[in-house]
Amino acid sequence: MSPFSWEGSSIRVELGPDERLFLPALMVLLGRVGQRAEDPAAERLDPPAYEDDAAADAEYRRLIAGELEAARTTDRDRFAATVGADQLSRDDAESWLRVLGDARLALAARKGIVRDEDGWEERIGDDPELGMLAYLGFLQGSLVEALAAGLETTA
Amino acid sequence: MTLAPERTDEPSIDDATITALPWNVVVWNDPVNLMTYVVFVFRKLFGYSEAKATKLMLQVHHDGRSIVASEPREQAEIAVYRLHHHGLWATLERS
16 A cells, blocks of 8 residues: 555655654765765766766856755755654655655665666665665655646646 | 856857757666656656656666757756756756
């Protein structure tokens, strides 16, 4: 059964107490991204916009970096404020989507998972961190399913 | 979204001509983002139908990349910014 479902104009959240206790750890993970030298997670979350033009990329980053950081802070604040909630607004739910997604990208980048051929899904039984990647994918996928159903009704 | 890029250099005629050319917004494959999530993001950010968003997602998945939009440079940069905010690996290139 999906942990997320529409109830009127909000998303109902049905997670167990252990899941609620675990989810704030994602903010610890994301808060540490970029705090160590050569962090693959930071590189993955802030990829270059211009691959072959360092000057254009530097200018892009100068314009955008503050905006992106502010948007991510808003997402993480919304997630932190609603991590124990039984109901999420659409905006809350979209912030959850991005926090869950960023956490997955950060975890995967640090595991060196960069190509489809890395086949991480086949190795879940060998590595608990890959199990976490899969669990977060289940949560994000369930929430996407609920939100996508909402897109059809509002489009 | 408040995004007001300020370019301090006086644009020359050449710059203005270049800026007016469409730029491609390219999304690259990655092994982590869920296919359903990528479709959702394309629908939400670009207003594409589910069919069009799914076609683009599958192109990313099978070909390794897809041009998801072509825009003047400033709009293309904003699209890349929004894709990065959603965790997609996106770049800009001249069309």
